[in-house]
Amino acid sequence: MCPLRLSCKVALVATTDTSIHHVPQSGLDARTLDRLVQQSEVIDGLWAENIEPGDWVVIRTRNSVYSLAPLGKGRYRVSGGWFKSTAPDGQDIRIAGCTWGGAAIHTRLVAAVGMYLEFDNGVRTTRIREVRLIRGGDEKAH
Numbered sequence: 001m002c003p004l005r006l007s008c009k010v011a012l013v014a015t016t017d018t019s020i021h022h023v024p025q026s027g028l029d030a031r032t033l034d035r036l037v038q039q040s041e042v043i044d045g046l047w048a049e050n051i052e053p054g055d056w057v058v059i060r061t062r063n064s065v066y067s068l069a070p071l072g073k074g075r076y077r078v079s080g081g082w083f084k085s086t087a088p089d090g091q092d093i094r095i096a097g098c099t100w101g102g103a104a105i106h107t108r109l110v111a112a113v114g115m116y117l118e119f120d121n122g123v124r125t126t127r128i129r130e131v132r133l134i135r136g137g138d139e140k141a142h
Contacts, residue, residue, distance in 0.1 A: 043106065043109060043112050043115075044112065044113075045098065045109050045110070045111055045112025045113070045115070045131065046109070046110045046111045046112065046131050046133055047108055047109055047110065048074065048095070048108045048109070048110050049108065050133075051070050051110060051133065052070060052136070053070050053071060053072045053136070054070075054135075054136025055069075055070055055133060055134065055135055055136045056068070056069055056133075056134040056136065057069075057070070057076075057110065057111065057131070057132070057133055057134075058130075058131075058132040058134070059111045059117060059125070059128055059130070059131055059132075060128070060129050060130040060131075061081065061117070061125045061126040061127060061128050061129060062126035062127050062129060063081075063125075063126045064080060064081035064082070064084075064125065064126070065080050065081065066078060066079070066080040066081045066083070066117070066125065067079050067080050068095075068110075069090075071092060074094050074095070075092055075093065075094055076092070076093060076094070076095060077090045077091070077092055078090060078091055078092075078093055078119070079091075081125060082123050082125075083123075093119050093120060093121060094119070094120040095110055095117065095118070095119055095120070096118040096119060096120045097109050097110075097118060098110070098111060098112055098115040098116060098117055098118065098128075099115060099116050099118055099124070100114075100115060100116070101116055101127075105118060111128055111131040112128060112131065113128050113129060113130065113131060114127060114128065115127070115128055116128065
């Protein structure tokens with residue numbers, strides 16, 4: 001059996017008296033706090049500092065599609081998904097960040113495939129399957 005219910009291959013090595021289960025380190029992917037911190041800087045996702053007013057973000061989760069229009073100062077006009085039934089015209093809200101499903105939250109991360117988006121009102125999406133950033137262009141030209 002693999003420790004921590006991780007999916008990894010276990011090699012069985014026979015000895016003269018007993019058998020030893022060996023778990024290859026390359027297959028070990030524990031979600032410890034130290035490892036989350038190390039990996040947070042290399043997550044391939046959409047970070048808040050890369051989104052500007054005028055852009056549009058579309059996030060497809062397992063169950064829903066959300067559209068986010070950045071308003072500036074960390075606020076977004078959000079529609080779709082849970083917000084579709086509570087605020088048909090969209091709701092202005094902040095994004096708390098993204099999680100792997102636990103309590104550790106990446107506060108500057110707006111969306112990343114495989115993670116969960118969490119809003120500051122406590123709403124958490126199902127697992128993100130796709131993220132699209134549509135640039136609004138140069139607002140000064142309009």
